[in-house]
Amino acid sequence: MRTKFRVNGVDVELDVEPRRLLVSVLREELGLTGTHIGCDTTNCGACTVLVDGIAIKSCAMLAVQAAGSEILTIEGLAKEGALHPVQKAFVEKHGLQCGFCTPGMIMTSYWLLSQNTDWDEEEIKKQLSGNLCRCTGYRNIIESLKRAKELMTEGATR
Amino acid sequence: MSAPESLVKGAGKYVDDITLPRTLHMAVARSPHARANVLSVKGGMNAGDLQALVGGFGEGARGDVNRAVLHPVFATDAVNYVGQPVAAVFAADRYAAEDKLDEIDVEYEPLKPVTTIAEALSASPLHAGTRSNVIQQSWIGADFDDPSSPVVLEEAFTIDRITNNPLEPRGIIADYDGARLTVYISTQAVFSIKRGLCNTLKLESSNVRVVQADTGGAFGVKSALYPEYVMAAYAAMTYRRPVKWIESRSEHLAASQPGRGVEGKMKLLARTDGTVEALRAEVTTDAGAFGGTAGTFSPFFIAMQLTGPYGIERARVRAASVMTNKPPQGPYRGAGRPEAAFFMERMMDELADAVGMGADEVRLINTTTQRFTSPLGLEIEASRPFFTRAVAELKYREKSQSDTAGLSFFVLTPAVTPGESARIRVQNGAIDVWLGSNQHGQAHTAFVKRLLSEELGVAPDAITLNTGDSDTLKHGVGTWGSRSAIVGGAAVVAAARNVKAQVERMRGAYTAEALLDGSYDAEVFDKHSGQVNSFGANVATVRVDKFGMVTVTECAAHYDVGRALTPGVVEAQIVGGSVQGIGQVLYEEVVHDAEGRLLTKDLFDAGLPIAENIPEFSISIVEQPSSYPHRAKGVGEAPTIGVPPAVVRAIENVSGVRIRHTPVSPEELIADS
Numbered sequence: 001m002r003t004k005f006r007v008n009g010v011d012v013e014l015d016v017e018p019r020r021l022l023v024s025v026l027r028e029e030l031g032l033t034g035t036h037i038g039c040d041t042t043n044c045g046a047c048t049v050l051v052d053g054i055a056i057k058s059c060a061m062l063a064v065q066a067a068g069s070e071i072l073t074i075e076g077l078a079k080e081g082a083l084h085p086v087q088k089a090f091v092e093k094h095g096l097q098c099g100f101c102t103p104g105m106i107m108t109s110y111w112l113l114s115q116n117t118d119w120d121e122e123e124i125k126k127q128l129s130g131n132l133c134r135c136t137g138y139r140n141i142i143e144s145l146k147r148a149k150e151l152m153t154e155g156a157t158r
Numbered sequence: 159m160s161a162p163e164s165l166v167k168g169a170g171k172y173v174d175d176i177t178l179p180r181t182l183h184m185a186v187a188r189s190p191h192a193r194a195n196v197l198s199v200k201g202g203m204n205a206g207d208l209q210a211l212v213g214g215f216g217e218g219a220r221g222d223v224n225r226a227v228l229h230p231v232f233a234t235d236a237v238n239y240v241g242q243p244v245a246a247v248f249a250a251d252r253y254a255a256e257d258k259l260d261e262i263d264v265e266y267e268p269l270k271p272v273t274t275i276a277e278a279l280s281a282s283p284l285h286a287g288t289r290s291n292v293i294q295q296s297w298i299g300a301d302f303d304d305p306s307s308p309v310v311l312e313e314a315f316t317i318d319r320i321t322n323n324p325l326e327p328r329g330i331i332a333d334y335d336g337a338r339l340t341v342y343i344s345t346q347a348v349f350s351i352k353r354g355l356c357n358t359l360k361l362e363s364s365n366v367r368v369v370q371a372d373t374g375g376a377f378g379v380k381s382a383l384y385p386e387y388v389m390a391a392y393a394a395m396t397y398r399r400p401v402k403w404i405e406s407r408s409e410h411l412a413a414s415q416p417g418r419g420v421e422g423k424m425k426l427l428a429r430t431d432g433t434v435e436a437l438r439a440e441v442t443t444d445a446g447a448f449g450g451t452a453g454t455f456s457p458f459f460i461a462m463q464l465t466g467p468y469g470i471e472r473a474r475v476r477a478a479s480v481m482t483n484k485p486p487q488g489p490y491r492g493a494g495r496p497e498a499a500f501f502m503e504r505m506m507d508e509l510a511d512a513v514g515m516g517a518d519e520v521r522l523i524n525t526t527t528q529r530f531t532s533p534l535g536l537e538i539e540a541s542r543p544f545f546t547r548a549v550a551e552l553k554y555r556e557k558s559q560s561d562t563a564g565l566s567f568f569v570l571t572p573a574v575t576p577g578e579s580a581r582i583r584v585q586n587g588a589i590d591v592w593l594g595s596n597q598h599g600q601a602h603t604a605f606v607k608r609l610l611s612e613e614l615g616v617a618p619d620a621i622t623l624n625t626g627d628s629d630t631l632k633h634g635v636g637t638w639g640s641r642s643a644i645v646g647g648a649a650v651v652a653a654a655r656n657v658k659a660q661v662e663r664m665r666g667a668y669t670a671e672a673l674l675d676g677s678y679d680a681e682v683f684d685k686h687s688g689q690v691n692s693f694g695a696n697v698a699t700v701r702v703d704k705f706g707m708v709t710v711t712e713c714a715a716h717y718d719v720g721r722a723l724t725p726g727v728v729e730a731q732i733v734g735g736s737v738q739g740i741g742q743v744l745y746e747e748v749v750h751d752a753e754g755r756l757l758t759k760d761l762f763d764a765g766l767p768i769a770e771n772i773p774e775f776s777i778s779i780v781e782q783p784s785s786y787p788h789r790a791k792g793v794g795e796a797p798t799i800g801v802p803p804a805v806v807r808a809i810e811n812v813s814g815v816r817i818r819h820t821p822v823s824p825e826e827l828i829a830d831s
Contacts, residue, residue: 027175036174043762044761075168087167091166096162097601098325098375106166125770134325135325137772
């Protein structure tokens with residue numbers, strides 16, 4: 001099925017088998033392997049990307065359903081080689097250990113921070129509950145999110 | 159392992175991110191029965207193509223078992239657990255490979271499975287060529303006449319199985335050029351995989367290269383050789399095309415090697431002042447359907463450590479591993495240490511209640527004031543000074559006032575034996591390092607840079623720790639048992655000193671400039687044996703609501719790490735491990751029904767903790783140096799040892815319900831109310 005969408009600002013048009021998941025097309029056809037697959041039941045969130053500005057699990061959507069959409073993956077976050085503040089914060093605050101859940105965590109965090117809402121810690125934890133991490137125990141991920149907010153505020157006021 | 163700066167950009171190279179031209183994707187047909195005779199297998203690659211046995215490679219595994227209990231790569235005339243591989247199919251992409259599973263036709267004759275240790279002990283043997291379902295059994299500790307102790311406590315405990323569930327499942331790519339097999343794999347130990355493949359497929363060591371891909375967590379489950387790895391390698395050699403196998407989460411839950419799954423019967427004889435005079439115990443592991451994995455040997459390791467940090471003079475334990483129709487048991491973070499501590503710490507709490515003492519007081523009286531070798535063979539340093547300070551640092555007295563707190567005390571003995579290898583190569587002003595223990599989230603790079611900049615006086619930026627690759631070292635062990643910073647670190651220091659000596663010989667004196675100016679190469683295998691002690695204590699506080707739902711409100715740790723080479727990483731390890739400890743107590747399990755069918759179908763069923771489950775942490779590090787040149791000890795497993803008994807005691811204090819197993823269900827906490 002001929003399908004068009006925009007990925008990380010680039011127009012893409014390709015033939016897609018209707019049964020293929022968005023995550024499979026991103027990884028296998030477009031070579032965007034930063035979006036990971038950690039489960040087959042939509043639990044883990046390692047495959048989180050933004051579709052039309054909303055964080056979704058790309059294993060829970062067929063690629064053809066994304067036709068006409070604007071997709072942002074982890075590869076599209078750093079601009080001209082410079083890490084996005086969310087990425088910087090994860091490095092600075094040890095928000096990752098093995099790194100496998102990290103792209104999904106960062107995309108969810110990026111989306112949360114783009115909501116421009118003052119989440120308190122309890123709310124952050126709730127919002128992150130669709131993304132699983134087995135290494136960090138989440139604390140440093142939450143710290144990374146808080147730090148990212150600081151960095152983004154500094155960036156905006158500079 | 160890619161650096162964090164790459165991983166946050168999605169630029170890591172995990173095994174599924176590696177694509178070789180003409181790759182075939184493998185899908186595996188698995189048994190739907192827990193126990194059945196296999197009458198025929200048609201289609202795919204199967205035991206008609208390859209008959210081989212796996213077992214004896216990786217953490218805690220040994221080769222000395224009856225071959226009749228080893229896991230066949232492809233099932234031959236029988237299957238013994240749901241998920242056991244029977245055949246494999248190959249196609250140009252994963253979707254097509256899964257479609258091809260429909261072409262496999264297996265005729266089964268189902269048999270009544272054995273799913274519990276109790277059933278297994280009375281049932282006829284699962285495997286022909288064995289006399290019973292007990293793989294191994296022995297007594298540890300000299301027998302003794304029971305002292306006439308006034309307090310005698312007997313209890314039975316169960317720790318259910320837990321699936322390791324690293325976020326990245328298992329995976330491999332095998333590639334064969336007609337002479338040499340090259341394998342890219344998600345692993346803790348390239349040398350375990352190499353030895354395993356050579357042994358199973360009868361390959362010359364020089365013809366096999368194993369390269370570690372970025373590895374997305376492991377916790378013990380990625381050290382062993384698995385049937386799927388052998389299949390992929392064999393298929394690559396047969397078809398002369400690269401073969402990729404990426405495990406699905408469902409396969410991980412069904413057919414990786416889960417940890418824990420242990421029963422402990424404890425009998426404590428004590429005086430009324432709380433002094434333990436003797437311990438008798440039985441430790442039995444549900445080893446699953448096949449032997450030669452860590453599950454075969456874990457009961458002996460658990461038994462050896464049962465007396466923990468206490469000076470118990472008499473102890474005798476029966477340790478046995480028993481086969482059931484479930485996947486083979488393997489190591490999960492702690493790998494026997496948490497089980498031993500859980501059994502002993504539960505008894506200490508019960509003893510405290512029986513003699514009317516505080517949980518801290520009864521532990522204190524059993525600590526040692528000098529070095530002590532237990533009747534079971536555990537060597538401990540004086541444990542009293544550490545414990546006394548821990549109780550104060552953790553503010554246990556204060557916290558125990560409201561009856562919401564639990565205390566635990568343990569000794570972690572890292573897996574230092576037989577040592578580890580390291581290689582340092584200096585060329586063109588850059589320092590490359592290879593380590594026999596392969597990192598997969600523990601940030602070995604950080605301690606390697608620190609140790610080398612100290613030893614060699616060079617800038618950390620000049621140092622690169624390379625990915626595990628069996629071609630770059632002669633030997634290597636692996637990452638498990640809280641061993642890397644201690645024995646991996648010691649090997650790095652030894653290699654650095656070797657390089658320094660080379661510089662001195664060449665240039666008369668050592669300077670960092672002289673080093674970077676020349677070309678040097680040094681590989682050492684730094685041998686170690688014996689026991690190192692990292693003491694630790696935890697205090698946990700909990701809340702239990704009217705529905706029996708438990709919230710851990712605070713988790714405090716006081717751990718001796720020898721020397722915190724990278725304090726941020728040490729703390730991150732403690733937090734991550736603590737949440738796994740909480741997971742064991744409150745949420746995690748892998749359940750098979752009486753017919754041996756897997757009921758745990760996804761990560762939610764498996765009970766992985768989520769962000770909302772985490773408590774406040776308060777962590778204090780003690781640095782009592784080890785005798786190693788860089789003074790490090792171990793930490794990775796400390797929290798999975800110490801947190802469960804502390805949380806369980808806190809729940810017991812709040813709910814008034816005696817707890818003898820994990821996980822704890824909400825129902826049991828409100829059954830009486």
